[in-house]
Amino acid sequence: MASDAKGRSDQPGEPFSWRVAGREGDWLRVELRGEIDENADFSELRQTLRGNIELRLEGITRINSCGVREWVNFVRGLEGVRSLWFARCSPPVVLQLNTIYNFRGRARVSSFMAPYVCEACHTDEYKLLDVAEHFPDRRAHVPAFRCKKCGGVMVFDELPERYLSFLSEAELADPSGGG
Numbered sequence: 001m002a003s004d005a006k007g008r009s010d011q012p013g014e015p016f017s018w019r020v021a022g023r024e025g026d027w028l029r030v031e032l033r034g035e036i037d038e039n040a041d042f043s044e045l046r047q048t049l050r051g052n053i054e055l056r057l058e059g060i061t062r063i064n065s066c067g068v069r070e071w072v073n074f075v076r077g078l079e080g081v082r083s084l085w086f087a088r089c090s091p092p093v094v095l096q097l098n099t100i101y102n103f104r105g106r107a108r109v110s111s112f113m114a115p116y117v118c119e120a121c122h123t124d125e126y127k128l129l130d131v132a133e134h135f136p137d138r139r140a141h142v143p144a145f146r147c148k149k150c151g152g153v154m155v156f157d158e159l160p161e162r163y164l165s166f167l168s169e170a171e172l173a174d175p176s177g178g179g
């Protein structure tokens with residue numbers, strides 16, 4: 001635990017868990033939470049996932065190097081899954097998407113959380129960015145938001161070309177010959 005970029009608190013992490021959040025037509029939506037580390041067990045989840053899947057990853061708080069390995073094996077082994085999307089990716093997930101080339105497997109990213117800060121009052125918060133809505137051409141032009149507190153302009157609080165580098169791969173990850 002040398003230098004955690006977001007080491008704001010040292011409270012023990014929430015263990016990995018998941019739950020089915022909804023079903024729409026032939027889509028299954030599953031929410032994942034907690035820390036992905038060597039204790040994260042994907043076996044039951046793997047057996048649950050069939051057809052078209054949206055994994056909601058907003059609740060993933062931390063992923064260590066053992067967890068990355070578990071995760072890559074998990075997404076690689078999803079044989080009954082036709083279409084796989086990652087939605088509401090938390091910042092730790094975005095970091096891995098940007099760093100680990102096969103972290104997404106064949107999944108595509110539909111939306112993710114992005115850090116914003118108000119230029120006037122310095123309020124910071126995470127905003128949900130939708131890939132199709134905010135990045136139709138896959139270019140890293142980040143949207144601005146109004147601050148709810150003071151009405152000022154909230155700007156992207158990271159280097160866009162770094163935080164958004166996974167977007168350029170999203171196109172390449174399009175499963176070819178999938179249908």
Ligand SMILES: [Zn+2]
Pocket residue numbers: 118119120121122123147148149150151152153
């Ligand atoms: Zn403000």
